[in-house]
Amino acid sequence: MLRGTFQLMKSVNKTSILNKIRLAEPISRAQISKETGITAPTVSAIVKELIKEDLVEESVLGKSKGGRKPTLLLLKRDGHFVIGVDAGSNSIRVVATNLVGDVLYHRHQAVSKGISQNDYLVELSRVIKWVLDDLSERQDKVLGIGVAMHGVVRIASGEALYASSTGFRHLPIKAFLEELFPYPVIVENNSRAMTFGEYWFGNFDDAKTLIGISIGRGVGSGIIINGRLRHGAQDIAGEVGHMVVDYQGIKCSCGNYGCWETLITGDAIVRQVIKMGWSEPDITPEKVYQAALDRDPLAIKALASVGRMIGIGIVNLIHIINPDQILLGGGVMNSQEFLMPEIRKVISERALTEKSRLENHIVLSQLKEKATVLGAAAIVLKDLF
Numbered sequence: 001m002l003r004g005t006f007q008l009m010k011s012v013n014k015t016s017i018l019n020k021i022r023l024a025e026p027i028s029r030a031q032i033s034k035e036t037g038i039t040a041p042t043v044s045a046i047v048k049e050l051i052k053e054d055l056v057e058e059s060v061l062g063k064s065k066g067g068r069k070p071t072l073l074l075l076k077r078d079g080h081f082v083i084g085v086d087a088g089s090n091s092i093r094v095v096a097t098n099l100v101g102d103v104l105y106h107r108h109q110a111v112s113k114g115i116s117q118n119d120y121l122v123e124l125s126r127v128i129k130w131v132l133d134d135l136s137e138r139q140d141k142v143l144g145i146g147v148a149m150h151g152v153v154r155i156a157s158g159e160a161l162y163a164s165s166t167g168f169r170h171l172p173i174k175a176f177l178e179e180l181f182p183y184p185v186i187v188e189n190n191s192r193a194m195t196f197g198e199y200w201f202g203n204f205d206d207a208k209t210l211i212g213i214s215i216g217r218g219v220g221s222g223i224i225i226n227g228r229l230r231h232g233a234q235d236i237a238g239e240v241g242h243m244v245v246d247y248q249g250i251k252c253s254c255g256n257y258g259c260w261e262t263l264i265t266g267d268a269i270v271r272q273v274i275k276m277g278w279s280e281p282d283i284t285p286e287k288v289y290q291a292a293l294d295r296d297p298l299a300i301k302a303l304a305s306v307g308r309m310i311g312i313g314i315v316n317l318i319h320i321i322n323p324d325q326i327l328l329g330g331g332v333m334n335s336q337e338f339l340m341p342e343i344r345k346v347i348s349e350r351a352l353t354e355k356s357r358l359e360n361h362i363v364l365s366q367l368k369e370k371a372t373v374l375g376a377a378a379i380v381l382k383d384l385f
């Protein structure tokens, strides 16, 4: 079965020319040659191939004083498409994007509680099918499907090994979807995908080492070093939610005690505010945030305390990875105005050196709730570029 156009992109020169165009467009052939060190005839030959493959197109924007106008090259935005899937425990989101991440179609489906593994796979394929139908004849130009899955993912086999929120084990996502659709399928952990989406589409080109931390119902992260996501020896690199910060703490969904996740998620916010004296029924993290906005002192105190715990974990991560940038996302960060001052304070008190105390770059997710699904699309694009 034909699996997209990845096979076309084997040459190193071709990859670097395509990337040069992506990052520096509009750009002339001469400029590409100058900046990549690839000879002019080779650039011309490869650009010809790229144009033929609908990856690059010529524009007429170039200006010159007299003589011939230089022809500038652009990425052919709608030459190809990718499918991004955010496979969450509560909902499935699927988008079709073009080569620069513009979302053409978006479908969304709630997932019922207690769904079986097989029904979940069927649901995934159903929502993907809707988006492919939306693309209609352009589905011939789809390069691949990227799936951002909650829980631990085995990258090589595209299998979800374990997801604590749904209890899924050994879910063969890649095998199932590749059986149904004629495209390559790449499966990645959702927090890694979120981080990669921000890196690829956001303003992170210069970040040599980036850690993205997603704090919501659970806690996950993605670590990017020199432009590449790190997975580790057993695919659990970045499982920072299960970093133990209080060995005498409460039991975590993973079975350990005092994991970072038990102290900073939405549930942790609720536990904290109850501990501080709230007694009303049906407390949610959203209610706590709303109360904090209304200047409820206990709500503000509870969020500040969670902010401190977020800061403690980040200090640990600074000491292990020392990233150029730290990106924070996920639902809990919606309360950022109450959390960030405490996070910054803890880092300024506890990071090891003066430079690391003062010069840590913490930024908030720009793509917000779309980061994960766009990250899933970006993971497919990354294989092309």
Ligand SMILES: [Zn+2]
Residues within 6 Å of the ligand: 241, 242, 243, 252, 253, 254, 255, 256, 259, 261
């Ligand atoms: Zn844990």
